[in-house]
Amino acid sequence: MSSLATHDQPGAPDGPATPQTLMRALEALSPAQHTLLREVARYTEPVTVTELAVGMGLHPNSVRESMAALLDAGLVARGRRPAVGRGRPSWTYRSVAPAQPSALAREFADVCAAVADHLADTVPDPEAAARDIGSRWARRMVDVAGPPAGKNGQPLDEPQRIDVHGGRLRLLLSSLGYGALSEETPGRLTLHQCPLRIEGQVPSPLVCQMHRGLIDEVLQRVSHGNVEAELTPFAGPDHCTVALHLTKRDAATA
Template identity: 35%
Template sequence: MKTVKNNRLTRSQQAVLAALRDQPDLVEMEALARHLGRHPNTLRDHLTALLDAGLVVRHQAPVDGRGRPRWLYAAAAEPVVDENAELAAALAWRLAHRERNPLAAARDVSRHWAQQIIARRGLLRLRTARAGRAQVVEVLDDLGYAPVPDDRFDRVALTRCPLLQVASDVPEVVCNVHLGLVEELLDASGADPHRASLKPFADPGSCALRLLAPTAEVRTAVDPSR
Protein backbone atom coordinates (compact mmCIF):
# COMPACT_ATOMS: atom_id res chain seq x y z
CA MET A 1 0.00 0.00 0.00
CA LYS A 2 1.22 3.51 -0.67
CA THR A 3 0.12 6.90 0.56
CA VAL A 4 -1.68 9.18 -1.86
CA LYS A 5 0.20 12.46 -2.17
CA ASN A 6 -1.56 15.78 -2.63
CA ASN A 7 0.73 17.88 -4.81
CA ARG A 8 -1.66 20.83 -4.95
CA LEU A 9 -1.03 22.04 -1.41
CA THR A 10 1.04 25.13 -0.82
CA ARG A 11 4.10 24.86 1.39
CA SER A 12 2.26 26.60 4.20
CA GLN A 13 -0.67 24.19 3.94
CA GLN A 14 1.73 21.24 3.91
CA ALA A 15 3.36 22.57 7.08
CA VAL A 16 -0.01 22.87 8.82
CA LEU A 17 -0.99 19.36 7.77
CA ALA A 18 2.35 17.94 8.92
CA ALA A 19 1.97 19.64 12.31
CA LEU A 20 -1.50 18.16 12.78
CA ARG A 21 -0.28 14.69 11.83
CA ASP A 22 2.38 14.96 14.52
CA GLN A 23 -0.23 15.63 17.22
CA PRO A 24 -1.68 12.67 19.11
CA ASP A 25 -4.81 14.64 20.10
CA LEU A 26 -7.19 17.24 18.72
CA VAL A 27 -5.73 20.76 18.65
CA GLU A 28 -7.27 24.23 18.92
CA MET A 29 -6.45 26.68 16.16
CA GLU A 30 -4.89 29.13 18.64
CA ALA A 31 -2.54 26.48 20.00
CA LEU A 32 -1.61 25.41 16.48
CA ALA A 33 -0.99 29.05 15.50
CA ARG A 34 1.39 29.49 18.43
CA HIS A 35 3.15 26.25 17.57
CA LEU A 36 3.68 27.29 13.95
CA GLY A 37 4.26 30.97 14.64
CA ARG A 38 1.38 31.96 12.34
CA HIS A 39 -1.33 34.57 12.75
CA PRO A 40 -4.68 32.89 13.56
CA ASN A 41 -6.41 34.57 10.60
CA THR A 42 -3.80 33.22 8.18
CA LEU A 43 -3.97 29.79 9.77
CA ARG A 44 -7.77 29.81 9.52
CA ASP A 45 -7.49 30.15 5.73
CA HIS A 46 -5.08 27.21 5.55
CA LEU A 47 -7.32 25.05 7.73
CA THR A 48 -10.35 25.89 5.59
CA ALA A 49 -8.49 24.78 2.46
CA LEU A 50 -7.40 21.54 4.15
CA LEU A 51 -10.95 20.89 5.36
CA ASP A 52 -12.29 21.39 1.85
CA ALA A 53 -9.67 18.94 0.54
CA GLY A 54 -10.74 16.32 3.09
CA LEU A 55 -7.28 16.24 4.65
CA VAL A 56 -8.33 17.71 8.00
CA VAL A 57 -11.35 17.12 10.23
CA ARG A 58 -12.72 19.29 13.00
CA HIS A 59 -14.89 18.67 16.04
CA GLN A 60 -16.71 21.14 18.24
CA ALA A 61 -15.43 21.24 21.80
CA PRO A 62 -17.92 21.07 24.68
CA VAL A 63 -19.48 24.49 25.24
CA ASP A 64 -18.28 26.19 28.40
CA GLY A 65 -20.43 29.19 29.27
CA ARG A 66 -21.77 31.64 26.69
CA GLY A 67 -18.65 32.05 24.61
CA ARG A 68 -18.32 31.21 20.94
CA PRO A 69 -18.00 27.49 20.15
CA ARG A 70 -14.43 26.22 20.04
CA TRP A 71 -13.24 23.99 17.22
CA LEU A 72 -10.63 21.30 17.59
CA TYR A 73 -8.68 20.08 14.56
CA ALA A 74 -6.94 16.86 13.56
CA ALA A 75 -5.47 15.36 10.42
CA ALA A 76 -7.82 13.02 8.58
CA ALA A 77 -6.80 9.43 8.03
CA GLU A 78 -4.48 9.35 5.04
CA PRO A 79 -6.09 7.87 1.92
CA VAL A 80 -4.27 4.97 0.37
CA VAL A 81 -4.04 3.38 -3.03
CA ASP A 82 -4.30 -0.39 -3.15
CA GLU A 83 -1.44 -1.47 -5.41
CA ASN A 84 -3.01 -4.91 -5.78
CA ALA A 85 -6.12 -3.25 -7.22
CA GLU A 86 -3.93 -1.37 -9.69
CA LEU A 87 -2.33 -4.64 -10.78
CA ALA A 88 -5.74 -6.29 -11.12
CA ALA A 89 -6.95 -3.39 -13.25
CA ALA A 90 -3.96 -3.79 -15.56
CA LEU A 91 -4.65 -7.52 -15.81
CA ALA A 92 -8.31 -6.91 -16.66
CA TRP A 93 -7.28 -4.49 -19.41
CA ARG A 94 -4.95 -7.11 -20.89
CA LEU A 95 -7.67 -9.76 -20.79
CA ALA A 96 -10.06 -7.46 -22.62
CA HIS A 97 -7.68 -6.28 -25.31
CA ARG A 98 -5.13 -9.05 -25.86
CA GLU A 99 -6.92 -12.38 -25.31
CA ARG A 100 -8.76 -14.10 -28.16
CA ASN A 101 -11.49 -15.22 -25.75
CA PRO A 102 -11.47 -12.65 -22.93
CA LEU A 103 -14.52 -14.10 -21.14
CA ALA A 104 -13.02 -17.58 -20.91
CA ALA A 105 -9.74 -16.06 -19.76
CA ALA A 106 -11.61 -14.04 -17.14
CA ARG A 107 -13.17 -17.22 -15.75
CA ASP A 108 -9.76 -18.91 -15.59
CA VAL A 109 -8.41 -15.95 -13.62
CA SER A 110 -11.37 -16.01 -11.25
CA ARG A 111 -10.96 -19.73 -10.54
CA HIS A 112 -7.29 -19.31 -9.71
CA TRP A 113 -8.02 -16.27 -7.53
CA ALA A 114 -10.80 -18.12 -5.70
CA GLN A 115 -8.61 -21.14 -4.99
CA GLN A 116 -6.01 -18.88 -3.40
CA ILE A 117 -8.65 -17.25 -1.19
CA ILE A 118 -10.16 -20.61 -0.23
CA ALA A 119 -6.77 -22.02 0.75
CA ARG A 120 -5.65 -18.90 2.60
CA ARG A 121 -8.85 -18.58 4.63
CA GLY A 122 -9.40 -22.30 5.09
CA LEU A 123 -13.01 -22.10 3.90
CA LEU A 124 -15.10 -25.14 4.77
CA ARG A 125 -18.30 -26.60 3.33
CA LEU A 126 -21.00 -25.61 5.80
CA ARG A 127 -24.03 -27.64 6.84
CA THR A 128 -26.67 -25.48 5.19
CA ALA A 129 -26.71 -23.66 1.88
CA ARG A 130 -27.79 -20.46 3.64
CA ALA A 131 -24.75 -20.62 5.91
CA GLY A 132 -22.60 -21.18 2.83
CA ARG A 133 -24.05 -18.11 1.12
CA ALA A 134 -23.49 -16.09 4.28
CA GLN A 135 -19.85 -17.20 4.29
CA VAL A 136 -19.45 -16.01 0.69
CA VAL A 137 -20.93 -12.61 1.58
CA GLU A 138 -18.47 -12.35 4.47
CA VAL A 139 -15.56 -13.01 2.10
CA LEU A 140 -16.85 -10.38 -0.33
CA ASP A 141 -17.04 -7.91 2.53
CA ASP A 142 -13.42 -8.61 3.46
CA LEU A 143 -12.42 -8.13 -0.19
CA GLY A 144 -13.91 -4.63 -0.22
CA TYR A 145 -17.19 -5.07 -2.12
CA ALA A 146 -19.28 -3.68 0.77
CA PRO A 147 -22.12 -6.18 0.21
CA VAL A 148 -25.62 -5.53 1.55
CA PRO A 149 -27.50 -8.87 1.64
CA ASP A 150 -31.14 -9.65 2.28
CA ASP A 151 -32.21 -12.02 5.07
CA ARG A 152 -31.84 -15.11 2.88
CA PHE A 153 -28.41 -14.12 1.58
CA ASP A 154 -29.88 -14.32 -1.91
CA ARG A 155 -30.10 -10.77 -3.21
CA VAL A 156 -26.88 -8.92 -2.47
CA ALA A 157 -26.19 -5.32 -3.43
CA LEU A 158 -22.48 -4.83 -4.06
CA THR A 159 -22.09 -1.17 -3.15
CA ARG A 160 -18.38 -0.89 -3.86
CA CYS A 161 -16.27 -2.14 -6.74
CA PRO A 162 -12.51 -2.31 -6.11
CA LEU A 163 -12.04 -2.00 -9.89
CA LEU A 164 -14.71 0.59 -10.62
CA GLN A 165 -12.99 2.45 -13.46
CA VAL A 166 -11.91 -0.62 -15.40
CA ALA A 167 -15.31 -2.22 -14.69
CA SER A 168 -16.90 0.77 -16.40
CA ASP A 169 -14.57 0.36 -19.38
CA VAL A 170 -14.72 -3.44 -19.81
CA PRO A 171 -17.58 -4.71 -17.61
CA GLU A 172 -17.86 -8.00 -19.49
CA VAL A 173 -14.36 -8.94 -18.32
CA VAL A 174 -14.30 -7.56 -14.79
CA CYS A 175 -17.82 -8.71 -13.94
CA ASN A 176 -17.12 -12.22 -15.20
CA VAL A 177 -14.06 -12.35 -12.97
CA HIS A 178 -16.27 -11.34 -10.05
CA LEU A 179 -19.03 -13.80 -10.95
CA GLY A 180 -16.55 -16.63 -11.40
CA LEU A 181 -15.07 -15.82 -8.00
CA VAL A 182 -18.51 -15.98 -6.39
CA GLU A 183 -19.31 -19.31 -8.04
CA GLU A 184 -16.09 -20.89 -6.81
CA LEU A 185 -16.66 -19.56 -3.30
CA LEU A 186 -20.23 -20.87 -3.27
CA ASP A 187 -19.06 -24.31 -4.33
CA ALA A 188 -16.38 -24.38 -1.63
CA SER A 189 -18.91 -23.23 1.00
CA GLY A 190 -21.51 -25.91 0.27
CA ALA A 191 -23.96 -23.72 -1.66
CA ASP A 192 -25.15 -24.10 -5.25
CA PRO A 193 -22.64 -22.39 -7.58
CA HIS A 194 -25.03 -22.65 -10.54
CA ARG A 195 -27.61 -20.24 -9.11
CA ALA A 196 -25.41 -17.13 -9.11
CA SER A 197 -26.01 -14.18 -11.41
CA LEU A 198 -24.59 -10.67 -11.55
CA LYS A 199 -26.12 -7.56 -13.10
CA PRO A 200 -23.56 -4.75 -13.40
CA PHE A 201 -24.64 -1.26 -12.33
CA ALA A 202 -28.20 -2.44 -11.71
CA ASP A 203 -28.94 0.48 -9.40
CA PRO A 204 -27.21 3.80 -8.78
CA GLY A 205 -24.13 2.98 -6.73
CA SER A 206 -24.42 -0.81 -6.76
CA CYS A 207 -24.39 -4.02 -8.78
CA ALA A 208 -27.02 -6.72 -8.20
CA LEU A 209 -25.69 -10.12 -7.18
CA ARG A 210 -28.08 -13.06 -6.87
CA LEU A 211 -27.02 -16.22 -5.07
CA LEU A 212 -30.35 -18.03 -5.58
CA ALA A 213 -31.26 -16.75 -9.02
CA PRO A 214 -33.98 -18.49 -11.05
CA THR A 215 -32.61 -20.60 -13.87
CA ALA A 216 -33.75 -18.07 -16.46
CA GLU A 217 -31.52 -15.40 -14.89
CA VAL A 218 -28.38 -17.50 -14.77
CA ARG A 219 -26.04 -17.03 -17.73
CA THR A 220 -22.66 -18.46 -18.48
CA ALA A 221 -21.32 -14.94 -18.98
CA VAL A 222 -22.23 -11.49 -17.77
CA ASP A 223 -23.76 -9.44 -20.57
CA PRO A 224 -23.95 -5.77 -19.50
CA SER A 225 -26.38 -4.98 -22.31
CA ARG A 226 -29.09 -7.32 -21.02
Protein backbone atom coordinates (compact mmCIF):
# COMPACT_ATOMS: atom_id res chain seq x y z
CA MET A 1 0.00 0.00 0.00
CA SER A 2 1.61 3.23 -1.11
CA SER A 3 1.69 6.37 1.02
CA LEU A 4 1.82 8.67 -1.98
CA ALA A 5 -0.83 11.36 -1.99
CA THR A 6 -3.86 11.13 -4.23
CA HIS A 7 -6.57 13.54 -5.26
CA ASP A 8 -9.97 11.94 -4.93
CA GLN A 9 -12.79 12.38 -7.36
CA PRO A 10 -16.26 11.15 -6.41
CA GLY A 11 -18.01 8.40 -8.28
CA ALA A 12 -21.25 8.94 -10.14
CA PRO A 13 -23.00 12.15 -9.05
CA ASP A 14 -26.17 10.18 -8.40
CA GLY A 15 -24.28 7.56 -6.38
CA PRO A 16 -25.32 6.58 -2.86
CA ALA A 17 -25.31 9.63 -0.61
CA THR A 18 -27.70 8.26 2.02
CA PRO A 19 -27.95 4.93 3.88
CA GLN A 20 -31.06 4.09 1.85
CA THR A 21 -29.41 4.52 -1.55
CA LEU A 22 -26.23 2.90 -0.26
CA MET A 23 -28.03 -0.29 0.69
CA ARG A 24 -29.90 -0.39 -2.63
CA ALA A 25 -26.60 -0.08 -4.48
CA LEU A 26 -25.11 -2.92 -2.41
CA GLU A 27 -28.04 -5.21 -3.15
CA ALA A 28 -27.49 -4.67 -6.90
CA LEU A 29 -23.84 -5.78 -6.87
CA SER A 30 -22.74 -8.98 -8.56
CA PRO A 31 -20.65 -11.46 -6.51
CA ALA A 32 -17.48 -10.31 -8.29
CA GLN A 33 -18.24 -6.65 -7.59
CA HIS A 34 -19.01 -7.35 -3.94
CA THR A 35 -15.76 -9.29 -3.56
CA LEU A 36 -13.80 -6.42 -5.09
CA LEU A 37 -15.51 -3.86 -2.87
CA ARG A 38 -14.58 -5.86 0.23
CA GLU A 39 -10.99 -6.05 -1.00
CA VAL A 40 -10.77 -2.29 -1.59
CA ALA A 41 -12.13 -1.73 1.93
CA ARG A 42 -9.17 -3.65 3.39
CA TYR A 43 -6.78 -0.93 2.27
CA THR A 44 -6.30 2.09 4.51
CA GLU A 45 -4.92 4.08 1.55
CA PRO A 46 -6.04 4.37 -2.10
CA VAL A 47 -5.09 1.35 -4.20
CA THR A 48 -4.56 0.79 -7.93
CA VAL A 49 -6.17 -1.80 -10.20
CA THR A 50 -2.78 -3.47 -10.66
CA GLU A 51 -2.24 -3.76 -6.90
CA LEU A 52 -5.70 -5.23 -6.47
CA ALA A 53 -5.22 -7.68 -9.35
CA VAL A 54 -1.95 -8.95 -7.87
CA GLY A 55 -3.44 -9.28 -4.39
CA MET A 56 -6.53 -11.12 -5.63
CA GLY A 57 -4.83 -13.23 -8.29
CA LEU A 58 -7.03 -11.81 -11.06
CA HIS A 59 -6.43 -10.31 -14.48
CA PRO A 60 -6.34 -6.49 -14.34
CA ASN A 61 -9.11 -6.29 -16.95
CA SER A 62 -11.45 -8.28 -14.69
CA VAL A 63 -10.70 -5.96 -11.80
CA ARG A 64 -11.09 -2.90 -14.02
CA GLU A 65 -14.53 -4.03 -15.24
CA SER A 66 -15.86 -4.58 -11.71
CA MET A 67 -14.28 -1.34 -10.52
CA ALA A 68 -16.10 0.62 -13.22
CA ALA A 69 -19.41 -0.68 -11.88
CA LEU A 70 -18.46 0.28 -8.31
CA LEU A 71 -17.46 3.75 -9.48
CA ASP A 72 -20.73 4.22 -11.39
CA ALA A 73 -22.65 3.17 -8.27
CA GLY A 74 -20.79 5.73 -6.17
CA LEU A 75 -19.36 3.04 -3.87
CA VAL A 76 -15.73 3.99 -4.53
CA ALA A 77 -13.92 7.24 -5.17
CA ARG A 78 -11.19 7.61 -7.80
CA GLY A 79 -8.04 9.69 -7.59
CA ARG A 80 -4.62 10.13 -9.21
CA ARG A 81 -1.35 8.96 -7.71
CA PRO A 82 1.53 11.29 -8.67
CA ALA A 83 3.61 9.84 -11.49
CA VAL A 84 7.11 8.58 -10.79
CA GLY A 85 9.52 9.67 -13.52
CA ARG A 86 7.98 10.09 -16.97
CA GLY A 87 5.17 7.57 -16.53
CA ARG A 88 1.50 8.48 -16.50
CA PRO A 89 -0.19 8.98 -13.12
CA SER A 90 -2.05 5.88 -11.95
CA TRP A 91 -5.72 5.86 -11.07
CA THR A 92 -6.31 4.88 -7.46
CA TYR A 93 -9.49 3.84 -5.70
CA ARG A 94 -10.82 3.84 -2.16
CA SER A 95 -14.14 2.84 -0.63
CA VAL A 96 -16.52 5.67 0.14
CA ALA A 97 -15.90 7.60 3.37
CA PRO A 98 -18.07 10.10 5.19
CA ALA A 99 -17.43 13.82 5.06
CA GLN A 100 -15.73 15.57 7.93
CA PRO A 101 -17.96 16.19 10.96
CA SER A 102 -19.89 19.44 10.65
CA ALA A 103 -21.61 21.77 13.07
CA LEU A 104 -24.78 19.77 12.49
CA ALA A 105 -22.98 16.60 13.58
CA ARG A 106 -21.88 18.34 16.77
CA GLU A 107 -25.47 19.37 17.49
CA PHE A 108 -26.58 15.79 16.89
CA ALA A 109 -23.97 14.53 19.36
CA ASP A 110 -25.14 17.10 21.92
CA VAL A 111 -28.74 15.93 21.55
CA CYS A 112 -27.74 12.28 21.98
CA ALA A 113 -25.73 13.17 25.09
CA ALA A 114 -28.76 14.98 26.50
CA VAL A 115 -30.97 11.98 25.74
CA ALA A 116 -28.48 9.71 27.52
CA ASP A 117 -28.52 11.98 30.58
CA HIS A 118 -32.32 11.96 30.57
CA LEU A 119 -32.46 8.16 30.38
CA ALA A 120 -29.96 7.80 33.22
CA ASP A 121 -32.04 10.08 35.45
CA THR A 122 -35.57 8.95 34.65
CA VAL A 123 -35.75 5.39 33.26
CA PRO A 124 -35.66 2.22 35.41
CA ASP A 125 -33.53 0.35 32.82
CA PRO A 126 -31.63 3.06 30.92
CA GLU A 127 -29.42 0.58 29.00
CA ALA A 128 -32.42 -1.24 27.53
CA ALA A 129 -34.05 2.09 26.69
CA ALA A 130 -30.86 3.29 24.95
CA ARG A 131 -30.68 0.09 22.87
CA ASP A 132 -34.31 0.58 21.89
CA ILE A 133 -33.51 4.11 20.71
CA GLY A 134 -30.71 2.71 18.52
CA SER A 135 -33.05 0.07 17.13
CA ARG A 136 -35.72 2.64 16.34
CA TRP A 137 -33.06 4.84 14.74
CA ALA A 138 -32.09 2.00 12.41
CA ARG A 139 -35.70 1.28 11.46
CA ARG A 140 -36.45 4.92 10.69
CA MET A 141 -33.18 5.57 8.91
CA VAL A 142 -32.97 2.76 6.39
CA ASP A 143 -35.04 -0.09 5.06
CA VAL A 144 -32.49 -2.86 4.73
CA ALA A 145 -34.88 -5.80 4.64
CA GLY A 146 -34.26 -8.17 1.74
CA PRO A 147 -34.01 -11.82 0.73
CA PRO A 148 -31.63 -14.16 2.57
CA ALA A 149 -28.07 -13.97 1.32
CA GLY A 150 -28.01 -17.60 0.22
CA LYS A 151 -28.82 -18.82 -3.29
CA ASN A 152 -32.54 -19.58 -3.69
CA GLY A 153 -33.06 -18.78 -0.01
CA GLN A 154 -30.62 -21.45 1.20
CA PRO A 155 -28.26 -20.46 4.05
CA LEU A 156 -24.64 -19.76 3.27
CA ASP A 157 -21.72 -21.40 5.05
CA GLU A 158 -20.42 -19.49 8.08
CA PRO A 159 -17.35 -17.72 6.61
CA GLN A 160 -19.22 -16.38 3.57
CA ARG A 161 -22.27 -15.32 5.53
CA ILE A 162 -20.20 -13.49 8.14
CA ASP A 163 -18.08 -11.89 5.42
CA VAL A 164 -21.06 -10.67 3.38
CA HIS A 165 -22.96 -9.18 6.28
CA GLY A 166 -19.78 -7.73 7.79
CA GLY A 167 -19.16 -5.91 4.50
CA ARG A 168 -22.70 -4.56 4.41
CA LEU A 169 -22.49 -3.38 8.01
CA ARG A 170 -19.10 -1.75 7.43
CA LEU A 171 -20.34 0.30 4.51
CA LEU A 172 -23.47 1.39 6.33
CA LEU A 173 -21.52 2.42 9.44
CA SER A 174 -18.98 4.29 7.30
CA SER A 175 -21.81 6.19 5.61
CA LEU A 176 -22.96 7.28 9.08
CA GLY A 177 -19.52 8.53 10.10
CA TYR A 178 -18.06 5.64 12.10
CA GLY A 179 -14.89 5.29 10.01
CA ALA A 180 -15.38 1.51 9.89
CA LEU A 181 -12.59 -0.68 8.52
CA SER A 182 -12.60 -4.44 7.96
CA GLU A 183 -10.04 -6.56 9.78
CA GLU A 184 -8.35 -9.66 8.38
CA THR A 185 -10.76 -11.94 10.24
CA PRO A 186 -14.14 -12.10 8.42
CA GLY A 187 -16.84 -10.24 10.27
CA ARG A 188 -14.54 -8.17 12.48
CA LEU A 189 -14.69 -4.37 12.14
CA THR A 190 -12.78 -1.52 13.73
CA LEU A 191 -14.64 1.76 14.26
CA HIS A 192 -12.22 4.69 14.22
CA GLN A 193 -14.76 7.50 14.55
CA CYS A 194 -17.94 8.13 16.50
CA PRO A 195 -20.57 10.53 15.13
CA LEU A 196 -22.23 10.65 18.58
CA ARG A 197 -19.07 11.60 20.46
CA ILE A 198 -18.36 15.19 21.47
CA GLU A 199 -14.72 16.01 20.83
CA GLY A 200 -12.64 15.92 23.99
CA GLN A 201 -15.30 14.09 26.00
CA VAL A 202 -15.81 10.43 26.84
CA PRO A 203 -19.30 9.44 25.65
CA SER A 204 -21.85 8.09 28.07
CA PRO A 205 -22.06 4.28 28.15
CA LEU A 206 -25.69 4.79 27.17
CA VAL A 207 -24.57 6.32 23.87
CA CYS A 208 -22.64 3.10 23.25
CA GLN A 209 -25.85 1.18 23.94
CA MET A 210 -27.55 3.26 21.24
CA HIS A 211 -24.82 2.09 18.85
CA ARG A 212 -25.43 -1.48 19.94
CA GLY A 213 -29.16 -1.17 19.26
CA LEU A 214 -28.47 0.28 15.82
CA ILE A 215 -26.06 -2.50 14.87
CA ASP A 216 -28.32 -5.25 16.24
CA GLU A 217 -31.32 -3.99 14.29
CA VAL A 218 -29.39 -3.66 11.03
CA LEU A 219 -28.02 -7.20 11.33
CA GLN A 220 -31.44 -8.56 12.27
CA ARG A 221 -32.80 -7.17 9.02
CA VAL A 222 -30.01 -7.97 6.59
CA SER A 223 -29.32 -11.48 7.97
CA HIS A 224 -32.89 -12.40 8.94
CA GLY A 225 -31.71 -13.15 12.47
CA ASN A 226 -28.84 -15.44 11.42
CA VAL A 227 -26.01 -13.14 12.51
CA GLU A 228 -25.40 -11.22 15.73
CA ALA A 229 -22.68 -8.79 16.76
CA GLU A 230 -20.66 -8.01 19.86
CA LEU A 231 -19.74 -4.33 20.22
CA THR A 232 -16.68 -3.59 22.37
CA PRO A 233 -16.50 0.13 23.19
CA PHE A 234 -12.97 1.51 23.47
CA ALA A 235 -11.27 -1.76 22.64
CA GLY A 236 -8.25 0.47 22.02
CA PRO A 237 -7.37 4.06 22.90
CA ASP A 238 -8.94 5.44 19.72
CA HIS A 239 -11.32 2.80 18.43
CA CYS A 240 -14.15 0.37 19.14
CA THR A 241 -14.60 -3.07 17.61
CA VAL A 242 -17.51 -5.09 16.29
CA ALA A 243 -17.35 -8.89 15.99
CA LEU A 244 -20.03 -10.74 14.03
CA HIS A 245 -20.98 -14.34 14.78
CA LEU A 246 -23.74 -16.79 13.95
CA THR A 247 -26.72 -16.88 16.26
CA LYS A 248 -26.86 -19.86 18.60
CA ARG A 249 -29.85 -21.14 16.66
CA ASP A 250 -28.00 -20.99 13.35
CA ALA A 251 -24.69 -22.27 14.74
CA ALA A 252 -26.45 -25.41 15.99
CA THR A 253 -27.45 -26.30 12.42
CA ALA A 254 -24.24 -25.20 10.69
